[in-house]
Amino acid sequence: MKMLTTQLSGLLQRIASAEEENIEETARLLAQAAARVGTVFFATFGEMKSISINGQFAAEPFPSMQAWSPEIELTSADRVWILTRSCNDEDALDLAKKLNDEFIPFSALAAEPGGDDNLLAELAYTYISTKLTKGLLPAEDGTRIVLPHALAGLYVYEAVKMKLNEMLVGE
Numbered sequence: 001m002k003m004l005t006t007q008l009s010g011l012l013q014r015i016a017s018a019e020e021e022n023i024e025e026t027a028r029l030l031a032q033a034a035a036r037v038g039t040v041f042f043a044t045f046g047e048m049k050s051i052s053i054n055g056q057f058a059a060e061p062f063p064s065m066q067a068w069s070p071e072i073e074l075t076s077a078d079r080v081w082i083l084t085r086s087c088n089d090e091d092a093l094d095l096a097k098k099l100n101d102e103f104i105p106f107s108a109l110a111a112e113p114g115g116d117d118n119l120l121a122e123l124a125y126t127y128i129s130t131k132l133t134k135g136l137l138p139a140e141d142g143t144r145i146v147l148p149h150a151l152a153g154l155y156v157y158e159a160v161k162m163k164l165n166e167m168l169v170g171e
Helices: 002-034 046-057 090-101 119-123 149-170
Strands: 040-044 065-067 079-083 106-110 126-129
Touching: 002 040, 002 079, 002 106, 002 126, 002 149, 040 046, 046 065, 046 079, 046 149, 079 090, 079 149, 090 106, 090 119, 106 119, 119 126
Parallel strands: 040 065, 040 079, 079 106, 106 126
Antiparallel strands: none
16 A cells, blocks of 8 residues: 555656646646637546546536537637547547647647657647556566556646636636
8 A cells, every 4th residue: 555655646746747837738728718718628538537527526627618529519719638548549539630630729638758659749739648658566477557547637637727727817
């Protein structure tokens, strides 16, 4: 238990230090919709769906947020936040390509760092990496276990929401 707590703490600290600017830029992008007539759509995939549920039903919901679904007609006033475990998620990439083609600004969150081999990061206006590319703890057989993608994503969600709320109050 102590080892897990230590590793989780280290993960969150790495995200905080390496992604602070990207978190602020993501909040700024999403605030464009929340402060005006647009909607902030969370397009969540896999276990990241938990973040969309939290954004809608938490004690303090995310401002102007709705869960994205393929039937939704987006407008230029809307913003989308794609949250997925991996930058290689085909559904997330398909949505990113569609948003890019339609000039709908969006942010993305995934485990892998941005770079030339990360198409999701290249297409997104802002990109945040959870840096969770391997398990946090060693298993007896030498592999690594414990991949808390949703927990890391929820941490980033709270950081973005905090920044976004600061921006909306400042207006």
